[in-house]
Structures are given as C-alpha cells and as structure tokens.
Amino acid sequence: MTETGRDTTVVIVGGGVAGLTLGNFLLGKGIGCVVLEKHSRDYVEQRQRAGALDANGVRVLNEWGLGEAVEGYSHGDSDAGVPLLIDGEERQWRMSGGDDEDEDDGAFCPQQILVRNLIRIFLRDGGDLRFGAQDVSLHDVDTEQPTVRYRDADGSSRTLTCDFVAGSDGFRGVSRTAVPDDVLTSSTYEFGYAWLSAMTQAPADPLAVLAVHSRGFAARITRGPHASRLYLQCPLTDTVEQWPDERIWNELEARFGRPVESRGPITSRQVVPLRGVVFNPMRHGRLYLLGDAAHLISPMSAEGMSLALHDADALAKAVVRQVEKNDSTLLDSYSDTCLNHTWERQASAVRMTQTMHDSGDTTYEGEFRKQIARKNLETMLEPAAPHAS
Numbered sequence: 001m002t003e004t005g006r007d008t009t010v011v012i013v014g015g016g017v018a019g020l021t022l023g024n025f026l027l028g029k030g031i032g033c034v035v036l037e038k039h040s041r042d043y044v045e046q047r048q049r050a051g052a053l054d055a056n057g058v059r060v061l062n063e064w065g066l067g068e069a070v071e072g073y074s075h076g077d078s079d080a081g082v083p084l085l086i087d088g089e090e091r092q093w094r095m096s097g098g099d100d101e102d103e104d105d106g107a108f109c110p111q112q113i114l115v116r117n118l119i120r121i122f123l124r125d126g127g128d129l130r131f132g133a134q135d136v137s138l139h140d141v142d143t144e145q146p147t148v149r150y151r152d153a154d155g156s157s158r159t160l161t162c163d164f165v166a167g168s169d170g171f172r173g174v175s176r177t178a179v180p181d182d183v184l185t186s187s188t189y190e191f192g193y194a195w196l197s198a199m200t201q202a203p204a205d206p207l208a209v210l211a212v213h214s215r216g217f218a219a220r221i222t223r224g225p226h227a228s229r230l231y232l233q234c235p236l237t238d239t240v241e242q243w244p245d246e247r248i249w250n251e252l253e254a255r256f257g258r259p260v261e262s263r264g265p266i267t268s269r270q271v272v273p274l275r276g277v278v279f280n281p282m283r284h285g286r287l288y289l290l291g292d293a294a295h296l297i298s299p300m301s302a303e304g305m306s307l308a309l310h311d312a313d314a315l316a317k318a319v320v321r322q323v324e325k326n327d328s329t330l331l332d333s334y335s336d337t338c339l340n341h342t343w344e345r346q347a348s349a350v351r352m353t354q355t356m357h358d359s360g361d362t363t364y365e366g367e368f369r370k371q372i373a374r375k376n377l378e379t380m381l382e383p384a385a386p387h388a389s
C-alpha cells in the first residue's frame, strides 16, 4: 500500500550528526521536517566514531539553544593541555594569542553521546524521526516539489512531498546520487598512508596525547570516562589481522616513548586510509547536501563532526530566511558558503596531517620532507625546555 501526501517543509535523509542537528534547529524555529534514518535507534545510539568538536561547533549549538547536547564535555582551549610527544620528549602546543575568532571552548564529546542527546531532544520537542527507513529514493529535486520515497520499518511504501530535501546520509548514502553525474564533480586527495584505529574500553589520561616518532604517528583520544580510541599510522596495505592487541599496545608504547598503563580490551579495529574528498556543488535544485554526504576530511583534523555542524547551521539559517521572509538569498549561496568553509578546513587539515606524519616515519615522504615538517611543527609549539646538563 502506498500512502501519499504527508507534506512537510524539509525531508532530512539521514539521522547522523548533520541531519539531527539540522532537524533540531528547524524544529526550534517551528519549521516542519521529517528525519528518515536507515538504521534503528539502538544502532545509531551505539555507533562509535568521532569524538571532537571544535569551538565553532560548540558555539553553533549554543547559539541555537542546543548546548545541552554537549553539556559536561567542554575541554577549554582546544589544544592547550594536549601533550605532543616528539621522539618521546613531551612538548606543549603554543597558546593562541587571544585574537582567535573562537573564544569558546571545544568539546571532547563521543559521537554516539552527541547523537543520543540530539535524538532525545528532537523527540522530546515533538520531532518526527523515522528509524528503519529503507530504500530511500529522491525524485523531482529539480522541481518546486521534490518527493522522497521509502519503505518504513513495517515494509510499507511511503511517499513524502516537501519543499526541500536535506541529504545528510553520510559518505555512502543515496542523496548524492540524485545529482546528475555531469553536474557533480568530486576532488580527492590521498595522503598515501592509513591509520589503524582501535577502540579500547579503558580511559585516556590525559584526554588526548599525540605522538610523532620515527616509527610513525600515534595518538590516544578520549571517548568518554571508560573508553578511548587508539591511532597508529600504518601502510595502506595493512589489514586488521596484522594488528593483534599485543602489537597495538607495544607499538603505542614505542611511539609514545613511555609506558602505557591504562589498557583495556580492544573492542573494534579498522584500517582507515587518510584522505580528503570534496563534492561540488552542494546544492542541486531543492536538494542540499551536508556533512559527509558532501565531503570527507582527514581524521587528523578531528573536524568531521564540526564540518557537519557548520553545514547544518548554514542550511537551517537559509531555510528559516526563506520560510520567514520569503528570501532565498542564503539558499542560493548555500553551496558556495559551505564549499568555501570546507576548503578552508581542508587546507588546514592537509597542513596538519602532513606536518604530523612527515615529521616521523621517513618511509613515506623521505628525510627532506621530515626536516621541513619538523621546522613547521616547531612554529606551532612552545619552545622546548632547556636540557639539564
């Protein structure tokens, strides 16, 4: 049976960070929206991925009255207090001069906690969020009234007509495929190495440690009071089978140049190639792409969630302007605005990724690049403490 005609202003495809944030922003302004999420609530609330929000992301949440979504997870000046170990020697990041545009704190909020909070707030405030939406397809996005079809959790076919579609279904979602091939361009940069990324049920203390070492980059970052994520640079050809628990801990210790006391069971591991991808345009007709559906950024920057929040903020403001003032200016400039921001963040992510990796293992880029990267790294750090003679 097909049930037609439940109109809403925005159909949001994908209930991840981008889609749920957009949904909450619109709901707060009384604008109708429906969020369609492929997976179950239980699944998305357990899915562990990123964990860092920059100060801009926290500011955006606060501005829309959604600060409670990251309450208790602020961590002060984003890099201060995060030690960097260079060949085992502890160094501190240079404090910003205070003229930064972001005076707010960032947050170390595990992605599944942020998602859980965004779902709770959205449903509490009367939002329409449909889990288990299968076979979502987008139609007529280049007309005045796009349509979204899907099968609901019971297997019934549904159709939603709307004014706008927000494609926030991640890198492997379906929304982007509604943009014709001859319109959409994709730019990709491959760094040439990967991270072995592993979750462990043991806390990180301090909350984050980064290490540059001739064996390769390493890091440990908090994912809440009882868990942390471990990162080890490795060749693209490595497989998880080559990384048993003991090797992960030994390698972390070797690259940190100090004992790693807090060890727990490793609950998941994957090899993640480091790359940046940007799709252009981020708008086609009445379809607007946001978050990972529009771009991937090197995880070294820890900017994936923050970029998703930026796009949600820009699209929510644009829709509000259209609905409240019948003014399409912000919708018309959405793609350019977000692409400009995305490229800015990609530029800094590439700089940071190369500096942190080229400074260590010369297997990938050689000695010349290592020396250049070390000099660049020095400009970002407080002077080294003089060695006692």
Ligand SMILES: Cc1cc2nc3c(=O)[nH]c(=O)nc-3n(C[C@H](O)[C@H](O)[C@H](O)COP(=O)(O)OP(=O)(O)OC[C@H]3O[C@@H](n4cnc5c(N)ncnc54)[C@H](O)[C@@H]3O)c2cc1C
Pocket (backbone or CB within 6 Å): 013, 014, 015, 016, 017, 018, 019, 036, 037, 038, 039, 044, 048, 049, 050, 051, 052, 111, 133, 136, 168, 169, 170, 171, 172, 173, 174, 290, 291, 292, 293, 299, 301, 302, 303, 304, 305, 308
């Ligand atoms: C495995 C993994 C590990 C990561 N680790 C880090 C990290 O350590 N640090 C970091 O900064 N960033 C990391 N990221 C990136 C970060 O998680 C993303 O940038 C962020 O989640 C982007 O949010 P999003 O809402 O755009 O996409 P997503 O979080 O991917 O949300 C998309 C949502 O759409 C849903 N969906 C997909 N297809 C459909 C469909 N056809 N119909 C309906 N719904 C659909 C998905 O189930 C999901 O809920 C990681 C990403 C992945 C995939």
